[in-house]
Amino acid sequence: NAGVTQTPKFQVLKTGQSMTLQCAQDMNHEYMSWYRQDPGMGLRLIHYSVGAGITDQGEVPNGYNVSRSTTEDFPLRLLSAAPSQTSVYFCASSYSIMGRTYEQYFGPGTRLTVT
Amino acid sequence: GEDVEQSLFLSVREGDSSVINCTYTDSSSTYLYWYKQEPGAGLQLLTYIFSNMDMKQDQRLTVLLNKKDKHLSLRIADTQTGDSAIYFCAELMRDDKIIFGKGTRLHILP
Numbered sequence: 001n002a003g004v005t006q007t008p009k010f011q012v013l014k015t016g017q018s019m020t021l022q023c024a025q026d027m028n029h030e031y032m033s034w035y036r037q038d039p040g041m042g043l044r045l046i047h048y049s050v051g052a053g054i055t056d057q058g059e060v061p062n063g064y065n066v067s068r069s070t071t072e073d074f075p076l077r078l079l080s081a082a083p084s085q086t087s088v089y090f091c092a093s094s095y096s097i098m099g100r101t102y103e104q105y106f107g108p109g110t111r112l113t114v115t
Numbered sequence: 116g117e118d119v120e121q122s123l124f125l126s127v128r129e130g131d132s133s134v135i136n137c138t139y140t141d142s143s144s145t146y147l148y149w150y151k152q153e154p155g156a157g158l159q160l161l162t163y164i165f166s167n168m169d170m171k172q173d174q175r176l177t178v179l180l181n182k183k184d185k186h187l188s189l190r191i192a193d194t195q196t197g198d199s200a201i202y203f204c205a206e207l208m209r210d211d212k213i214i215f216g217k218g219t220r221l222h223i224l225p
Contacts (some may be wrong), residue, residue, distance in 0.1 A: 033213065040123075040199075042203065042217035043158070049210050060211060090157060104148075104213060106157040 001026050002053070004107035006091050012113045013081040021076040021110050023091030029094075031094045032074040032106070033058070034066065036087040043090065049074055081114045119216035121204055126222045133191040135219045137204030140225065142185060146207040152218070153200045161189070161202075190213045191221075199223045 007022045025032065033048035035058075045058030049068040063085060065077040073101060074093075088111050092104040120138040127133045139147060145166050150158040164171045164178045164187070171178045177190040191198055201218040208214060 031211070035215070039216065043215040045212055045214060048212060056210075056212075059214070092158075103160050103163060104158075106159070108157050 004091055004093050004105050006089075006107035006110050008110060009108065010111050011080070012115065014115055015081060015083060017081050019078055019081065021074065021078075021089055021091075021112070023074045023107060024072050025074075025093040025105070026072065027093065027095070027105070028071060028097045029093035029105075030071070030094060031104075032068065033092050034064070034074070034076045035090045035092065036060065036085075037090060037109075038087050040084065046076065046089075083096075083114045086112060086114045119204055119206060119214055121202075121216040121219045123217065124220050124222065126224055127194050128168060128224045129194060129196060131194055133194045133198065133221055135189045135191075135202050135204075135221065137187040137216055139185050139191075139204065139206040140185060140214070141206060141208045142182065143209050144206040146176075147180060147187050148174075148203075148205040148207075148213075149187075150205060150215075151200045152201040152203065158203065192212075194221075196223050 004025045030051045034046040034095050035043040037043050044060045047066040049055045052071050054065050088109050090109050091107040094104040138203045148163045151161045151163045151174050152158050175192045203218045204216040
């Protein structure tokens with residue numbers, strides 16, 4: 001298993017540009033989520049999904065869109081990049097036990113800089 | 116609010132025990148987790164505890180859970196230089212969100 005993969009590893013955007021951060025997992029996990037990590041702020045939940053076709057907002061959803069058309073993929077879209085979105089983005093997935101999420105596996109992260 | 120609280124820094128001498136504390140928010144949280152992040156890397160699950168347990172031990176790691184006070188702690192026995200990292204506490208909330216604390220940076224003194 002490749003686990004959780006994220007692409008790209010690094011990205012530089014200009015303000016106003018849009019892009020999609022890719023996340024895929026091959027463990028048939030139902031639960032997937034996106035976090036951003038900023039110095040001194042820990043990890044903050046952006047969006048999450050409990051299964052294909054279902055998404056929900058986390059703590060900091062503004063400026064980001066997600067979709068979950070398949071179990072494997074959970075892309076994160078930045079609609080109009082802003083310098084405040086400069087961060088390291090982590091995707092995670094987990095399986096469920098009795099409908100509740102369990103141990104999360106994290107991808108290696110995407111380091112995004114918006115100039 | 117949805118804030119998982121942790122102290123930001125901890126310094127411990129090599130060979131001593133490290134105790135990292137966390138206060139979580141949702142008394143109905145079913146799972147509580149400890150993750151480790153080494154420099155430049157992603158997060159790695161260290162251990163977790165189910166809410167019906169008071170303690171869990173796994174080799175050098177001991178997790179204590181006080182549900183009444185919503186307090187979680189991670190004890191690392193015989194702390195080694197390889198334990199130097201950021202440790203995150205996280206909780207699974209009733210709406211299936213997994214919320215993280217800001218992380219505690221563990222520094223090992225020689």
